[in-house]
Amino acid sequence: MAESRSVRGPGSDADVPDFWRALGLPGVIDVHVHFMPPRLMSRVWEYFDSAGPLIGADWPIHYKVPEEERITQLRALGVRAFTSLAYPHKPGMAESLNEWTAAFAARVPECVPTGTLYPEPEALSYVRRAIDAGTRIFKVHLQVGGFDPRASELDEVWGLLADAGVPVVVHAGSGPVANGFTGPGPFGDVLRRHPRLPAIIAHLGAPEFEGFFDLADRYDRVRFDTTMAFTDFFGGLGHFPAELMPRLRDFGTAGRVLLGSDFPNIPYEYAHQLEALARLDFGDDWLRTVCWDAPAKLLHLTPVLS
Numbered sequence: 001m002a003e004s005r006s007v008r009g010p011g012s013d014a015d016v017p018d019f020w021r022a023l024g025l026p027g028v029i030d031v032h033v034h035f036m037p038p039r040l041m042s043r044v045w046e047y048f049d050s051a052g053p054l055i056g057a058d059w060p061i062h063y064k065v066p067e068e069e070r071i072t073q074l075r076a077l078g079v080r081a082f083t084s085l086a087y088p089h090k091p092g093m094a095e096s097l098n099e100w101t102a103a104f105a106a107r108v109p110e111c112v113p114t115g116t117l118y119p120e121p122e123a124l125s126y127v128r129r130a131i132d133a134g135t136r137i138f139k140v141h142l143q144v145g146g147f148d149p150r151a152s153e154l155d156e157v158w159g160l161l162a163d164a165g166v167p168v169v170v171h172a173g174s175g176p177v178a179n180g181f182t183g184p185g186p187f188g189d190v191l192r193r194h195p196r197l198p199a200i201i202a203h204l205g206a207p208e209f210e211g212f213f214d215l216a217d218r219y220d221r222v223r224f225d226t227t228m229a230f231t232d233f234f235g236g237l238g239h240f241p242a243e244l245m246p247r248l249r250d251f252g253t254a255g256r257v258l259l260g261s262d263f264p265n266i267p268y269e270y271a272h273q274l275e276a277l278a279r280l281d282f283g284d285d286w287l288r289t290v291c292w293d294a295p296a297k298l299l300h301l302t303p304v305l306s
């Protein structure tokens with residue numbers, strides 16, 4: 001175990017390549033990036049623009065620029081692989097989102113083919129089709145979707161993902177806004193039925209960190225993404241309890257914490273997420289595992305990238 005201090009986090013986006021080079025990495029891999037059909041992205045941005053009172057803070061999106069420019073920005077940062085997380089807020093939407101993200105991944109080589117789903121009768125067939133077509137990660141947003149992850153239409157879908165070993169990023173925590181289906185309870189019920197489901201709990205499960213950490217203790221395929229955690233902005237999503245730090249460190253060392261950023265929908269520079277992780281002072285090995293090794297392994301990227 002290296003006891004060395006972490007390399008210094010990047011102070012601005014221009015410093016990000018120096019950060020991963022200092023770690024001896026070829027770049028970083030980000031499991032929590034949003035690309036979606038432009039009209040839907042505009043609606044998401046309108047939501048953030050207007051949601052100040054609801055979220056409890058202004059949320060000025062830093063990367064509100066056209067899609068091609070955002071791809072260029074990620075390349076300049078050295079994000080060598082990323083997802084395109086899109087998610088439906090109503091039935092009948094997921095399948096066309098999956099078609100869009102598949103086409104996006106086909107034209108953007110760094111993008112890992114990403115899918116989504118919704119509790120509806122067709123879910124099992126379109127998720128199976130997406131996996132057969134090469135989708136390597138899914139996204140489920142319980143807050144925006146407003147659905148119960150225990151819905152009967154999803155039972156076989158979770159089983160399929162578990163059997164196929166295809167990970168699913170789940171926004172299951174109650175931050176920034178709770179609904180009846182967020183928190184470790186409902187998704188914990190899903191894991192009890194599907195203990196091999198490779199779930200990635202977004203935002204470290206904020207603000208119910210401890211409940212989700214307990215689930216990860218029980219189910220060894222549960223992982224976390226770092227999205228917005230420890231940033232100066234994260235206060236509104238719930239403070240991370242100091243007593244959980246050793247468990248976070250251990251999960252990270254075990255390859256169960258993955259870099260996530262929420263690019264482009266963040267109210268600060270990309271560099272700030274990396275700086276916030278470096279500030280934890282868990283050491284260079286920890287940062288290398290989180291920013292590269294663990295996501296590369298989970299998404300089967302190593303042969304492609306090296």
Ligand SMILES: [Zn+2]
Nearest residue numbers: 032034227262
């Ligand atoms: Zn997100």
